[in-house]
Amino acid sequence: MALIDASGLKEDGFTRVAESAALPAGDMILPLGKISADGPEVLARGDRLGVHLPNTAKLDEVWPLLDDVALISIEFPSFADGRGFSLARQLRQRGYRGQLRAFGPLIADQLRHALGCGFDEVETPEAVIARQPISQWGAALRTITLHYQRGTGRGLSILDRRRAAREASHEQRLAHALPA
Amino acid sequence: MYRYDEFDARFVRERVREFRTQVERRLDGSLTEDEFKPLRLQNGLYLQLHAYMLRIAIPYGTLSSRQLRQLALIADRYDRGYGHFTTRQNLQFNWPKLKDVPDILDLLADVEMHAIQTSGNCIRNVTADHFAGVAADEVEDPRPTAELIRQWSSLHPEFSFLPRKFKIAVTGAEHDRAAIKAHDIGLRILRHPGTGEIGYEVIVGGGLGRTPMIGKVVREFLPKPDLLSFLEAIMRVYNLEGRRDNKFKARVKILVHEIGAEEFRRRVEEEFAALDGPSVNADPEEVRRIAAYFAPPPYEELPERSVKLSIAQAAHRDFARFVETNVSAHRVPGYAAVTISLKPIGGVPGDATSEQMRIIAELADRHSFGELRVTHMQNLVLAHVRKDELFALWEALDAAELATANASLVTDIISCPGLDYCSLATARSIPIAQSLSRRFADGARQREIGPLGIKISGCINACGHHHIGNIGILGLEKNGAEYYQLTLGGDATEKAALGERLGPGLAAEEVPDAVEKIVNVYLEKRAAGEEFIATYRRIGIAPFRQMFE
Amino acid sequence: MALPKRPPLPVILIANDLVDGEVVFRTASGWSADAREALIAGNAEAADALEAEGLAEMNRNKVVDAYLVDVVLGDDGPQPRHFRERLRTLGPSIRTDLGKQGRSGETQGAQHVPV
Numbered sequence: 001m002a003l004i005d006a007s008g009l010k011e012d013g014f015t016r017v018a019e020s021a022a023l024p025a026g027d028m029i030l031p032l033g034k035i036s037a038d039g040p041e042v043l044a045r046g047d048r049l050g051v052h053l054p055n056t057a058k059l060d061e062v063w064p065l066l067d068d069v070a071l072i073s074i075e076f077p078s079f080a081d082g083r084g085f086s087l088a089r090q091l092r093q094r095g096y097r098g099q100l101r102a103f104g105p106l107i108a109d110q111l112r113h114a115l116g117c118g119f120d121e122v123e124t125p126e127a128v129i130a131r132q133p134i135s136q137w138g139a140a141l142r143t144i145t146l147h148y149q150r151g152t153g154r155g156l157s158i159l160d161r162r163r164a165a166r167e168a169s170h171e172q173r174l175a176h177a178l179p180a
Numbered sequence: 181m182y183r184y185d186e187f188d189a190r191f192v193r194e195r196v197r198e199f200r201t202q203v204e205r206r207l208d209g210s211l212t213e214d215e216f217k218p219l220r221l222q223n224g225l226y227l228q229l230h231a232y233m234l235r236i237a238i239p240y241g242t243l244s245s246r247q248l249r250q251l252a253l254i255a256d257r258y259d260r261g262y263g264h265f266t267t268r269q270n271l272q273f274n275w276p277k278l279k280d281v282p283d284i285l286d287l288l289a290d291v292e293m294h295a296i297q298t299s300g301n302c303i304r305n306v307t308a309d310h311f312a313g314v315a316a317d318e319v320e321d322p323r324p325t326a327e328l329i330r331q332w333s334s335l336h337p338e339f340s341f342l343p344r345k346f347k348i349a350v351t352g353a354e355h356d357r358a359a360i361k362a363h364d365i366g367l368r369i370l371r372h373p374g375t376g377e378i379g380y381e382v383i384v385g386g387g388l389g390r391t392p393m394i395g396k397v398v399r400e401f402l403p404k405p406d407l408l409s410f411l412e413a414i415m416r417v418y419n420l421e422g423r424r425d426n427k428f429k430a431r432v433k434i435l436v437h438e439i440g441a442e443e444f445r446r447r448v449e450e451e452f453a454a455l456d457g458p459s460v461n462a463d464p465e466e467v468r469r470i471a472a473y474f475a476p477p478p479y480e481e482l483p484e485r486s487v488k489l490s491i492a493q494a495a496h497r498d499f500a501r502f503v504e505t506n507v508s509a510h511r512v513p514g515y516a517a518v519t520i521s522l523k524p525i526g527g528v529p530g531d532a533t534s535e536q537m538r539i540i541a542e543l544a545d546r547h548s549f550g551e552l553r554v555t556h557m558q559n560l561v562l563a564h565v566r567k568d569e570l571f572a573l574w575e576a577l578d579a580a581e582l583a584t585a586n587a588s589l590v591t592d593i594i595s596c597p598g599l600d601y602c603s604l605a606t607a608r609s610i611p612i613a614q615s616l617s618r619r620f621a622d623g624a625r626q627r628e629i630g631p632l633g634i635k636i637s638g639c640i641n642a643c644g645h646h647h648i649g650n651i652g653i654l655g656l657e658k659n660g661a662e663y664y665q666l667t668l669g670g671d672a673t674e675k676a677a678l679g680e681r682l683g684p685g686l687a688a689e690e691v692p693d694a695v696e697k698i699v700n701v702y703l704e705k706r707a708a709g710e711e712f713i714a715t716y717r718r719i720g721i722a723p724f725r726q727m728f729e
Numbered sequence: 730m731a732l733p734k735r736p737p738l739p740v741i742l743i744a745n746d747l748v749d750g751e752v753v754f755r756t757a758s759g760w761s762a763d764a765r766e767a768l769i770a771g772n773a774e775a776a777d778a779l780e781a782e783g784l785a786e787m788n789r790n791k792v793v794d795a796y797l798v799d800v801v802l803g804d805d806g807p808q809p810r811h812f813r814e815r816l817r818t819l820g821p822s823i824r825t826d827l828g829k830q831g832r833s834g835e836t837q838g839a840q841h842v843p844v
Binding site: 146 | 188209212337419454465
């Protein structure tokens with residue numbers, strides 16, 4: 001797997017732990033089913049704890065388990081299954097401020113969707129990177145620079161930019177109207 | 181009409197550039213066909229039976245003469261000199277080459293058009309009443325709402341990989357000309373009965389296709405400023421909960437049906453309550469900014485009655501008939517809305533040649549402030565014609581063979597492209613429309629029959645809206661041959677109803693006789709002044725079935 | 730992409746050209762827009778080989794949606810049995826000026842199945 005964020009490929013500081021595997025050393029991502037049993041030990045060691053959620057996770061059910069979690073990874077079983085995008089937005093909306101990672105065969109064209117929904121990074125199979133080298137991910141991200149939706153994305157939405165422009169011109173008018 | 185500001189313009193250009201690189205990356209193998217397909221569909225590009233097909237959005241059906249001329253230019257330069265207007269206010273070109281599509285998109289961007297989200301599992305082109313801003317029964321013009329939704333839904337990062345396609349329609353009138361109950365979300369603008377405040381009735385879960393359903397009301401009254409956050413709540417519930425295990429059960433109508441309208445409503449309200457509305461909704465100034473573009477054109481002050489019109493009606497029988505069928509009331513005195521039928525006898529429903537597009541653009545400039553409408557009936561409308569000028573307009577239309585006087589009559593047939601073009605189709609539908617059109621060609625007989633909507637689909641996906649046709653025709657295949665199933669009693673209006681199956685399937689050549697029999701039962705049984713659908717509601721399907729036993 | 734179930738023999742391989750969308754047929758040496766040049770597979774081995782070539786050509790990003798179509802053999806070359814595939818070898822039945830049928834020479838003698 002390869003880990004990608006807005007600035008390119010990055011090192012993965014976390015080790016993914018399988019359901020039946022023993023706990024490795026260092027920072028790790030546990031499956032949801034192991035979090036209650038093994039999470040405290042990881043935290044006690046002073047390592048950072050991550051959790052992997054299926055995209056069918058219900059926010060209300062998992063939220064109480066996420067207090068001490070530094071990273072949440074969300075499963076994308078296929079690039080065409082967009083449930084993870086909504087789950088990410090729900091987590092951000094509820095106030096989750098930690099690292100958020102999309103895990104699955106997302107393609108370069110979807111980096112903007114992931115970042116737009118509150119993900120920090122995408123972990124995608126090497127096979128995808130083999131066809132779509134990291135330069136394509138960066139290029140895709142630089143191609144679409146605008147978005148309409150308020151409350152999503154990086155930077156101001158078009159609606160917010162229009163508002164800012166209106167306010168600026170309003171202030172300008174006020175300034176002109178004031179006596180020198 | 182709406183004009184792009186610098187942001188809209190840049191946004192659409194960025195999308196064109198993105199698509200251009202997507203095509204390049206498909207050709208060099210960076211993208212597999214499985215990856216590319218959803219990307220190209222989200223930009224309106226299909227691969228059909230004979231070639232690629234590009235579906236261009238005509239948002240809420242409003243089009244300028246300049247835009248129509250550009251479509252004509254594209255038809256000539258990159259296609260085969262014609263286009264096809266669809267039931268969802270889109271225009272389709274049937275023969276583009278993949279490598280030319282980015283250039284076509286740039287030509288569209290030149291006139292503030294695009295093909296964004298005219299296909300794919302995302303929020304599709306938003307449609308509206310084609311008499312928006314003109315209809316006398318309108319509470320508010322639905323187009324500012326539709327434009328706001330167009331912007332909000334465009335490349336939405338959260339809702340671009342939904343379980344299935346998602347269609348939204350808006351009307352601001354009492355009489356529903358936008359088939360809002362047959363959409364995933366239907367919005368009806370209304371006044372709060374108590375306070376008089378403007379808001380929306382929100383209907384969810386309508387749709388045709390394999391499992392046709394009439395939408396359910398999930399909110400009786402939504403205050404106007406809450407629109408986007410409420411839509412976001414609906415979309416999120418659907419994106420998370422809609423079925424992804426079976427493509428035929430993935431539409432929101434199935435979710436609403438399976439968990440029940442009450443439970444769906446509860447989940448939406450819960451999500452809506454959790455959303456931070458003010459951070460999602462458009463501020464009132466933005467809503468006003470958009471609405472200002474839809475201010476009425478500079479109408480002249482005219483008397484309601486036109487002497488010129490009356491004289492021409494008396495002198496020219498064909499013109500008088502055209503006025504009877506194709507001219508609709510306008511809210512402003514002295515003006516009328518004119519339907520230009522794209523259903524000539526024996527023609528292909530919804531097709532227009534580049535030459536016809538240019539003529540119609542010219543007539544829009546001359547008679548209707550340079551603006552046109554595309555209807556879900558696959559016709560065009562000049563929405564603001566002076567009654568004094570109706571005769572001159574008709575003469576020009578007649579000279580171009582565009583004056584077919586059949587709006588809403590039995591030959592004003594809706595038809596999907598069917599198996600003549602579409603790779604999903606199971607049978608041909610256009611030839612059926614053509615044979616019916618020829619059978620009922622006689623104008624006097626059509627007027628005697630009165631309003632009767634025939635709608636034809638070439639497969640179960642129901643792009644031809646057969647379920648809500650007064651007479652619906654569905655083309656299927658059995659043992660390597662095409663056959664057709666008839667339904668009766670469907671209705672696309674505010675009295676939305678799904679048609680009932682008449683009987684066993686028919687061979688193509690049997691269809692005209694069968695429709696004729698149906699029409700004859702109606703003519704025999706109708707009360708004075710009663711339209712087909714009213715007679716059907718009164719007498720039921722039995723008398724019609726008897727004719728086929 | 731999974732290929733549909735094998736149709737009865739004899740068969741030809743039909744696809745769309747990736748770049749221009751044109752309907753093409755596998756020939757002995759490549760692809761042709763003319764069905765009369767199509768390679769005809771009369772036995773299971775030949776059909777398997779044809780099918781494998783279709784898959785390989787899709788993987789090489791030459792064509793899209795390649796699949797086998799059962800045909801009858803006549804003086805004018807192979808003609809698909811099914812009306813849908815017959816439409817693909819000709820063009821729209823309502824616009825006989827368009828598609829392959831509209832170009833001289835390619836489809837002489839071939840007819841649409843009547844509706």
